Amino acid sequence: MLARLWRSTFGLVVLVALAFSAATVAIGAIAYEVTHEALEEQLDHRIAVETRALVAEARKGGIAAVADAIRLRENARNEASLDYLLVDHTSRQIAATIAPLAPLASGYQEHFGFRRGNETGVGQSLATPLPAGMLVVVADRRDLSAIDRTLALLFAAALTAMLALGIGAAVLVGWLTRRRLSRIDATAQAIIAGDLTQRVPETAPTASSTASLRRLTECSTECRH
Numbered sequence: 085m086l087a088r089l090w091r092s093t094f095g096l097v098v099l100v101a102l103a104f105s106a107a108t109v110a111i112g113a114i115a116y117e118v119t120h121e122a123l124e125e126q127l128d129h130r131i132a133v134e135t136r137a138l139v140a141e142a143r144k145g146g147i148a149a150v151a152d153a154i155r156l157r158e159n160a161r162n163e164a165s166l167d168y169l170l171v172d173h174t175s176r177q178i179a180a181t182i183a184p185l186a187p188l189a190s191g192y193q194e195h196f197g198f199r200r201g202n203e204t205g206v207g208q209s210l211a212t213p214l215p216a217g218m219l220v221v222v223a224d225r226r227d228l229s230a231i232d233r234t235l236a237l238l239f240a241a242a243l244t245a246m247l248a249l250g251i252g253a254a255v256l257v258g259w260l261t262r263r264r265l266s267r268i269d270a271t272a273q274a275i276i277a278g279d280l281t282q283r284v285p286e287t288a289p290t291a292s293s294t295a296s297l298r299r300l301t302e303c304s305t306e307c308r309h
Contacts, residue, residue: 101250108246112239120232124208127223128192131210134166135221139212147172147216151179164227167198167207169220178217188218196222 141149147170154168158181170179175188185197185204188211196209207222 098250098254101247101254104250105243105246108239108243112242116232116235116239119235120228123228123231124194127208127225127228128210130166131208131221131223135210135212135219138168138219138221139214142214142219147178147214150214150219154179154181167200167222167224169198169222170217171220172217182222184220188220190218195225196220198222 138150138153141153151170154170157165157168161181167182168180169177169182169184169188171177171188177183182198182200185199190211190213193209193211196207198205198207205224205226207224209220209222211218211220
């Protein structure tokens, strides 16, 4: 099938359009991955900075100081705020803005399920053991997911536009080529039938063809002499 496509102008233009579309997909996938990873690293940095600040509070005033700091943050909460969960050794909540959907485990989790009020969500989390319990700091991935969807839509729109332009160009070039060939064929058939008044449609001479014609003329003149 590819061999047949290469033999036609329409197929050649389609193959070029497909090549550009494949390049668009590759570039889009790389840009998506790089952007996604950069945003995840930003969330990880925020979590790490906030965890260090609360652990410092624990060193100064114990787990009660951490609970007070979490309550202060909750009072000043906005849509970009982090979430917190502070539990004692028996997993009893001391201060929290969320409730976990699974048992807690120390360390980093890329997908931490939680409940906030009547809503559930997924976030990146860092659970840090404390002398009297465990502290979990969570960054909601909701905004990250929204950005991922926006990037995916932009790349899909770019790919669709590339394919549409390529197919449109292929149709136009194919139509112009067939039109030109049909005129030449009609003239040739008329000449074969005996109508010598017909001529193949001419095009404006290019600079290269004019120069070639001039050289042929000069050569013919020299040969005559």
